[in-house]
Amino acid sequence: MTAAANQSGRRPTTSRRLERAGIRDVAAAAGVSITTVSDALNGKGRLPDETRSRVREVAERLGYRPSAAARTLRTGRSGLIGLTVTTYGEEPFTFTEFAYFAEMARAATSAALGRGYALVVLPASSRHDVWGNIALDGTVVIDPPDQDPLVSELYRSGVPVVSDGKPGNCPVTAWVDNDHEAAVLGILDHLSEAGARRIGLLTGTSTDTYTRLSTEAYLGWCAKVGQEPVYETYPAHDPAAGAVAADRLLARPDRPDAVYGLFDPNGTDLLAAARRYGLRVPDDLLLVCCSESDVYATTEPPITTLSLKPRKIGTTVVNLLIDAIEGVDSGTGVDIARLFPPRFRTAGTGPPPGTLMPTELIVRASSQRRSPRTTVSPPRPPGEV
Amino acid sequence: MTAAANQSGRRPTTSRRLERAGIRDVAAAAGVSITTVSDALNGKGRLPDETRSRVREVAERLGYRPSAAARTLRTGRSGLIGLTVTTYGEEPFTFTEFAYFAEMARAATSAALGRGYALVVLPASSRHDVWGNIALDGTVVIDPPDQDPLVSELYRSGVPVVSDGKPGNCPVTAWVDNDHEAAVLGILDHLSEAGARRIGLLTGTSTDTYTRLSTEAYLGWCAKVGQEPVYETYPAHDPAAGAVAADRLLARPDRPDAVYGLFDPNGTDLLAAARRYGLRVPDDLLLVCCSESDVYATTEPPITTLSLKPRKIGTTVVNLLIDAIEGVDSGTGVDIARLFPPRFRTAGTGPPPGTLMPTELIVRASSQRRSPRTTVSPPRPPGEV
DNA sequence: CACTCATGGAGAAACGTATCTCCAAAGGCT
DNA sequence: AGCCTTTGGAGATACGTTTCTCCATGAGTG
Numbered sequence: 023m024t025a026a027a028n029q030s031g032r033r034p035t036t037s038r039r040l041e042r043a044g045i046r047d048v049a050a051a052a053g054v055s056i057t058t059v060s061d062a063l064n065g066k067g068r069l070p071d072e073t074r075s076r077v078r079e080v081a082e083r084l085g086y087r088p089s090a091a092a093r094t095l096r097t098g099r100s101g102l103i104g105l106t107v108t109t110y111g112e113e114p115f116t117f118t119e120f121a122y123f124a125e126m127a128r129a130a131t132s133a134a135l136g137r138g139y140a141l142v143v144l145p146a147s148s149r150h151d152v153w154g155n156i157a158l159d160g161t162v163v164i165d166p167p168d169q170d171p172l173v174s175e176l177y178r179s180g181v182p183v184v185s186d187g188k189p190g191n192c193p194v195t196a197w198v199d200n201d202h203e204a205a206v207l208g209i210l211d212h213l214s215e216a217g218a219r220r221i222g223l224l225t226g227t228s229t230d231t232y233t234r235l236s237t238e239a240y241l242g243w244c245a246k247v248g249q250e251p252v253y254e255t256y257p258a259h260d261p262a263a264g265a266v267a268a269d270r271l272l273a274r275p276d277r278p279d280a281v282y283g284l285f286d287p288n289g290t291d292l293l294a295a296a297r298r299y300g301l302r303v304p305d306d307l308l309l310v311c312c313s314e315s316d317v318y319a320t321t322e323p324p325i326t327t328l329s330l331k332p333r334k335i336g337t338t339v340v341n342l343l344i345d346a347i348e349g350v351d352s353g354t355g356v357d358i359a360r361l362f363p364p365r366f367r368t369a370g371t372g373p374p375p376g377t378l379m380p381t382e383l384i385v386r387a388s389s390q391r392r393s394p395r396t397t398v399s400p401p402r403p404p405g406e407v
Numbered sequence: 408m409t410a411a412a413n414q415s416g417r418r419p420t421t422s423r424r425l426e427r428a429g430i431r432d433v434a435a436a437a438g439v440s441i442t443t444v445s446d447a448l449n450g451k452g453r454l455p456d457e458t459r460s461r462v463r464e465v466a467e468r469l470g471y472r473p474s475a476a477a478r479t480l481r482t483g484r485s486g487l488i489g490l491t492v493t494t495y496g497e498e499p500f501t502f503t504e505f506a507y508f509a510e511m512a513r514a515a516t517s518a519a520l521g522r523g524y525a526l527v528v529l530p531a532s533s534r535h536d537v538w539g540n541i542a543l544d545g546t547v548v549i550d551p552p553d554q555d556p557l558v559s560e561l562y563r564s565g566v567p568v569v570s571d572g573k574p575g576n577c578p579v580t581a582w583v584d585n586d587h588e589a590a591v592l593g594i595l596d597h598l599s600e601a602g603a604r605r606i607g608l609l610t611g612t613s614t615d616t617y618t619r620l621s622t623e624a625y626l627g628w629c630a631k632v633g634q635e636p637v638y639e640t641y642p643a644h645d646p647a648a649g650a651v652a653a654d655r656l657l658a659r660p661d662r663p664d665a666v667y668g669l670f671d672p673n674g675t676d677l678l679a680a681a682r683r684y685g686l687r688v689p690d691d692l693l694l695v696c697c698s699e700s701d702v703y704a705t706t707e708p709p710i711t712t713l714s715l716k717p718r719k720i721g722t723t724v725v726n727l728l729i730d731a732i733e734g735v736d737s738g739t740g741v742d743i744a745r746l747f748p749p750r751f752r753t754a755g756t757g758p759p760p761g762t763l764m765p766t767e768l769i770v771r772a773s774s775q776r777r778s779p780r781t782t783v784s785p786p787r788p789p790g791e792v
Numbered sequence: 793c794a795c796t797c798a799t800g801g802a803g804a805a806a807c808g809t810a811t812c813t814c815c816a817a818a819g820g821c822t
Numbered sequence: 823a824g825c826c827t828t829t830g831g832a833g834a835t836a837c838g839t840t841t842c843t844c845c846a847t848g849a850g851t852g
Binding site: 429430431441442445446449451452473474476477478479480481482 | 807808809810811
């Protein structure tokens with residue numbers, strides 16, 4: 023009692039009942055020390071159940087909520103995970119990556135919450151004030167550019183960083199990516215089997231890993247099978263440029279009879295361009311694009327898409343990050359090596375450890391010359407495009 | 408100098424250079440007190456520019472980053488704003504609200520970052536552990552149910568809460584919503600002008616404000632113009648139920664010649680049902696649905712949609728919240744009354760203050776008997792951006 | 793009885809910052 | 823010369839936890 027009175031009586035003010043109850047108030051009301059309160063509430067220390075429940079009851083009665091700020095300061099853990107979003111101009115995320123990001127973020131959020139962490143959305147530009155003001159236990163970055171100063175700075179300051187997308191040249195704790203090469207090769211084979219003789223590619227001008235790996239895989243495949251590459255590039259972040267590039271691709275003298283578009287809107291872009299040139303899909307032109315949108319299930323015709331499985335990626339990224347956070351906590355994050363079965367992990371000894379996730383090709387009418395099942399869907403009265 | 412040595416020498420350990428530099432290290436290195444460091448870095452106090460820049464330089468050299476946790480504890484401000492997402496089962500957000508939420512969250516994120524705050528995504532279930540572990544300056548809630556215990560608890564503990572969607576019965580600092588009644592009436596008038604004689608409604612079974620207000624507006628309109636209401640309801644969160652309900656609606660003996668669907672997927676649902684019954688859109692059936700998806704710009708035919716302008720809502724909600732956070736800081740949030748011009752605000756004296764935002768009807772082919780303009784849109788010469 | 797040991801719990805030291813209070817020194821004024 | 827004011831900066835405290843250390847007390851054991 024003396025203890026309780028002593029510690030809680032520290033407050034010089036007299037009648038302030040406006041403030042939220044603190045641990046000292048609970049201790050005073052329960053007639054114990056703050057140590058006991060803390061231990062009782064957190065299930066630590068050696069206390070008889072009677073004391074524990076009594077303290078809990080008092081805390082409940084006073085509406086006591088531990089200060090997250092104080093806990094974070096003391097324990098060094100905030101339970102917060104940063105999620106970077108690239109920003110072009112005012113708006114976060116670009117049109118192209120929106121669906122992917124949304125799905126990925128949704129899964130990441132779910133995974134984080136399931137393990138007691140919350141995601142905080144942060145801009146990819148390191149210069150932003152807000153970065154310094156938030157205590158992060160770790161960060162997820164999406165497709166960091168080569169030599170990303172943000173990632174480097176985070177890593178240097180000891181914050182675990184897990185990247186969605188194989189990082190170019192910055193040190194990360196771990197990364198997760200799709201096997202883009204395998205995916206592209208799979209698509210090209212799929213199109214070949216469907217009868218394509220000359221496969222074109224709609225790709226981007228930027229140098230991120232996804233674009234680069236995919237394009238290289240395409241070029242490599244072309245070299246292997248002896249097809250002349252037929253591709254057009256455009257700045258992927260420009261929502262209007264895709265349509266123009268699609269048009270260019272189909273306007274070429276060596277017009278392809280099948281096209282794979284690397285970005286989400288390319289399906290629509292290519293479909294529109296095909297219409298413009300009087301090409302029937304899939305009869306005259308086979309089409310595949312990379313997209314997470316289920317829009318392509320209901321286009322006319324439905325378009326075959328490659329899904330990067332953003333939900334799996336998001337889940338994996340977050341789990342890897344939390345493992346790193348809870349596993350090591352000492353600047354050098356090497357422990358992860360044994361946390362995960364090396365099934366998917368690349369066999370390199372050199373860090374950072376990477377995980378490759380499979381993609382999924384959702385085959386629809388646009389990439390098959392003969393309709394996969396009965397074409398009954400369109401009784402489709404005269405109203406045609 | 409003595410001061411500096413004194414304060415930094417407090418650390419008993421000898422050679423630990425592994426830890427991040429703290430304010431004391433900077434003070435020691437610069438030969439000043441931590442007060443001076445703090446003041447110099449935060450632009451406070453009275454210091455000559457020379458001292459300021461010297462301290463800044465030393466801090467930079469040591470790679471000093473103020474501890475966000477300590478700052479939060481001291482100042483009582485975390486710079487964090489919670490954003491609740493409703494969860495059904497494992498995944499956050501439902502199919503129905505996904506597009507709306509994504510757009511709204513995107514705008515909210517942008518607005519928050521612009522004012523130095525970050526958004527942290529949190530589950531709408533108050534029982535989740537994570538709520539207690541995070542220091543929030545305020546919270547945005549989306550469509551809270553009546554008597555939401557989470558909102559009540561937050562409000563009671565002094566955290567400002569701004570709601571997207573007029574709250575049923577819980578106390579909030581402020582709320583923002585669309586004028587759903589005006590929106591529905593506008594749509595019904597629009598359909599009438601297009602020649603509709605009997606307008607049907609596809610609505611939900613839940614009792615949230617959006618569904619309730621919209622349905623009531625429809626019923627009121629029917630009563631006013633003397634039309635017998637024709638509507639079907641279904642659980643909006645079930646992605647499959649919408650198609651069934653759409654089918655039911657068009658299978659009725661008193662089949663409507665125009666339909667408004669309250670939820671995002673209803674456009675597709677209704678279009679498919681119309682095809683099934685051999686109804687041409689817009690000739691036999693006029694169609695409007697509420698959606699944020701631009702899919703409906705490219706359906707056949709394109710479908711008229713009502714946009715709730717989630718970006719505007721998101722921006723407004725966040726700005727209101729931050730105003731409340733920075734304005735009052737004392738439990739009772741009444742200051743907001745004068746922070747915003749009362750243009751849109753409801754004139755009631757009773758709290759909480761609400762803001763009504765306009766909606767936008769994007770008129771497309773599905774709700775017009777005669778094509779609005781020449782349908783020529785695609786000459787579309789390649790050289791366009 | 794003299795011990796060891798387990799039990800229950802109190803004290804106090806951080807965690808790292810922001811800020812309030814206060815003091816010394818250096819002008820500026822009559 | 824004495825007083826007031828401004829400038830520059832140091833000291834100390836509080837923010838609210840968690841946790842390490844340590845001390846009573848009582849029970850078991852020889």
